[in-house]
């Protein structure tokens with residue numbers, strides 16, 4: 001016998017970002033999805049989880065309207081994730097999540113094409129998170 005660790009999560013009806021072509025979406029739709037994905041990733045990070053495989057293959061979009069505020073954008077595939085606290089890597093987390101403006105100033109998350117986040121991303125980042133408190 002050997003222990004097998006697993007993460008059980010709900011089945012999410014939807015399409016992955018990998019199945020979508022950002023160049024065929026409206027800017028409003030692609031931005032809606034990408035902002036939600038980045039916010040989700042940042043929230044995980046803020047709670048001490050390093051996802052480890054943030055890429056379009058591992059983000060599901062669930063809902064009828066890709067441009068809607070109600071669209072659910074969910075990260076999954078925690079195969080490579082690390083809970084920093086359990087890995088004894090815990091550092092004192094900042095009170096507020098690190099702003100994506102800082103995190104992605106030199107370029108968006110590497111796995112995402114410029115269709116999802118323009119390069120250079122500065123202007124786009126300010127437009128999305130310029131009013132955020134962090």
Ligand SMILES: Nc1ncnc2c1ncn2[C@@H]1O[C@H](COP(=O)(O)OP(=O)(O)O)[C@@H](O)[C@H]1O
Nearest residue numbers: 009010011012013016057058060076077078079
């Ligand atoms: N919670 C979920 N809800 C719906 N589909 C899922 C879910 N988790 C995984 N899948 C489907 O299974 C596929 C593979 O899952 P994933 O966890 O990314 O494994 P892998 O390590 O092979 O990349 C995904 O591309 C997705 O289509």
Ligand SMILES: [Mg+2]
Nearest residue numbers: 057058076077
């Ligand atoms: Mg995967």
